Amino acid sequence: MEPRFWKDFWATRALPRCKETCWRAISGYLPLNERLFHRRVDVDPGCNFCASAMEHEDHLFLLCPTTKRVWLASQIGVRGDSFSSFREFWRVVIQLGDDEVAAMAQSIVYALWEARNHKCFQQREVITDVVLGRARALMEEVQVRDQASAPAVAFPARWRRPGPGIIKCNFDASFLVDGPAGMGMVARNSEGEVMAAACSYPLSTISPLLAEALSMRWTMQLAIDLGFRRILLETDCLQLFKAWKAKEAGRSYLSSIISDCRLLVSAFDYVNLSFVRRTGNTVADSLARNAATYAGFVWVEEVPDAALPFVISDVTLLEPIGI
Structure with missing residues (x-):
């Protein structure tokens, strides 16, 4: 990824731990099953969510049926299989220039990583609404953090008449x-x-x-x-x-x-x-x-x-x- 990409990537309003986890996923630093298996660690290389494919970044965070349901149900509403790779997905997200979309996507990746670990180590069922609820909670932490310093946005709180002829x-x-x-x-x-x-x-x-x-x-x-x-x-x-x-x-x-x-x-x-x-x-x-x-x-x-x-x-x- 080019320097401008990473500059915009790190500038989003997501929590630092969400950005770091997403950076590790894009860079291939997460301890996913396929990577551990090739390093001769005694693990099943299959996906923890669906067990039907090797667990690598493209599959776990984009193409797995469980993950695809999460992205489709999110406010981003994106189809994972419309991208050739997880890196391409992020290139498109950052190029949009929408900080809220990028921050939510980073939060969803973090929530998916948490859900994967809960499934791997605690055998918890992966529920789409729970994953998205966790991502929203992470975004709300940012809002609470920024509330004191952020200027108030004045939107009307009641119905107002339109102009004449409208x-x-x-x-x-x-x-x-x-x-x-x-x-x-x-x-x-x-x-x-x-x-x-x-x-x-x-x-x-x-x-x-x-x-x-x-x-x-x-x-x-x-x-x-x-x-x-x-x-x-x-x-x-x-x-x-x-x-x-x-x-x-x-x-x-x-x-x-x-x-x-x-x-x-x-x-x-x-x-x-x-x-x-x-x-x-x-x-x-x-x-x-x-x-x-x-x-x-x-x-x-x-x-x-x-x-x-x-x-x-x-x-x-x-x-x-x-x-």
Whole structure:
């Protein structure tokens, strides 16, 4: 790897132990079974996860069926078998220039290494959600570490009216690990009046982030069908908001969905995406959570009873025009 790669690799906001473990994996310094076997250590050279292939970096961290499930279910949503090697995977990750993606990938590698050792020495079952939960916990350690010094980012905490002539389309997805997701959207004008609302169910996907991205694409398609020409999309998913603003092409499912959304932009006179905290997206959240009840429904100038209290609350809290 070239010096610039390592400079960017070590500059991520992942924990030092995550970066070090990942560096050892890329450099071929981890004591994997195939390497130990060739050094005449009395071990089975097979993979600790699946036992169906030799345990080397490319297989353990990218190509093993267990590992592939982890990457697909992660917020990165990448297919391991779309890369020729673990080193190539990291070259692509660093070239994206997205610190959050790189740091999460480093945390996932560390969590996979932990899971491998637990399986090897303690015979613990490897569960995708547990591995990803561990990776998220490692990322949260970074956030706690940086919280005191990092400047606060001011995002609105309630629904705000769009500009005149613009329809704001809030959308959300309700994701269940053991079941299908639901989607909800609500479109409102600058007076807070509901122009349309909709629910969709079921949605089969592998992660909350992909569900949010699919919800965005579905919302844009609905807006086209409803004849809206100037729209402001709004989400409470910060990862999706950052991915959209990054404007980077990639090989992940998330990148593919965002590319679809970018193609839909040409159908509008104006499109933008904003982020609001969950307290400002309560109508779309209610529609998504009740999507199984209202599957396939589209309402014009109204919402179902379950979402009505949240619409009223948003209108009550609206700031006066001009503020």
